Amino acid sequence: MTPPLEVPGDAAPVKLIASDLDGTVLGDDFRFRPRTVEAIRAAQDEGLHVVFVTGRPMRWLDPLRDQLAHQGVVICSNGAVVYDLTADVVVESSLFPVSEAFAVMEEVAARHPGTLFAAETLDGVYTDHGWARTDRMEIGAPRVGPLRERLPAGTGLVKFLAKLDSADPQEYYRALTDLVAGRLSVTHSVAAAPLVEMGQRGLTKARTLEQYAAERGILPHEVMAFGDMPNDLEMLTWAGHGYAMASGHPAVARAVGRTAPPFAEDGVAQVIEALLHARRPGASRAGHSATTG
Known part of the structure; x- marks a missing residue:
């Protein structure tokens, strides 16, 4: 039997719902499930503010436009860009100089031969030859070639990426985290891929949210x-009511200590439904059991 979901009541009113996209409310087919769409819209109808906080670049938000008809801002690229989806304009950005990426690139290439690199700017993406177009970040037409030749001096970067297809994903992530050592922020969002994402020093989804x-x-x-x-970890531990997806990375669930049911069971929708139920006059404020479906 699925345990009841504990959701906040009047003593801790929720005003804002912040959600990651891929693996949280979007599946491998890059689509929202109908129950999730209904729950998000119901929350908005109840006056709750909904914002999406994603590792995706601003150029890859079509599911929000096409499936959810979402309006307003989206926090993109792990917090580096605040993008107004309605006006198609960057509201804020947290960039870092390309020189910092090049310094890291040299060290990573020396320690981990065969590593390929990519760089995301506000204008698009640059990749080394051989960077597979099947990677989730590579939607569109990247500028391909050696980054030192392709990226103009003084360019501000949104995100810098490194991958080594022959590496163990966790070992590669740990090795690059130690190597970069606070010069840039380091994270990863695809558990099964040896892909490391780097941004402005100190940047996290939580900071921008x-x-x-x-x-x-x-x-x-x-x-x-x-x-x-x-x-997502910093965001989930910063929020008063952070939920790690039960279908997500086990270490994240352990660190957060509170989980939503798996994506395949409409986990986000279940929690939102339970929250809205608890807000109704006379409803039980805790232990509401949300059903799957």
Whole structure:
């Protein structure tokens, strides 16, 4: 039997729902499940603010437009870009100079021969020859070639990526985290891939979400957040009501200590439904059992 979901009641009112996309509310087919769409819309109808916080670049948000008809801003690229989906404009960005990426690139290439690199800018993506177009970040037409030749000096980067197809994903991530050692932020969002994502030093989804919420007068205990991968961890532990997906990375679930049911069981929808139920007059404030379907 599925255990009851504990959701906040009037003592800790939720004003903002923040959610990751892939693996949390989007499946491998890059589609929202109908129950999730209904739950998100119901939350918005109840006056709750919904914002998506994703590792995706701003150029790859078609599911939000086409399937959810979402309006407003999206926090993209692990917090590096705040993008107004409706106006098609970058509201804020947290960039770092290409020189910092090149310094890291030399060290990674020396320690881990065969590593391929890619760089995301506000204008598009640059990749080494051989960077597989099947990678989730490579939607569109990348500029292909040696990055030192292709990237103009002084370019500001949104994200810098490294991958080594022959490496163990976890070992590669740990090795690059130690090597970069605080010069850039380091995370990963695809558990089965030896792909490491780097951004501005100190950047996390949580940092940008915290600023976004503060600008709207929303405090951490008024935020409910959902995610499934290590790039979501800071966001889930910052939010007063963070839920790791039961189908996500086990280490994230252990660190957060609170889980939503798996994606295949409409886990985010279940929690939102339970929250909305608990907000109704006379409803039980805890232990509401959300059914699967």
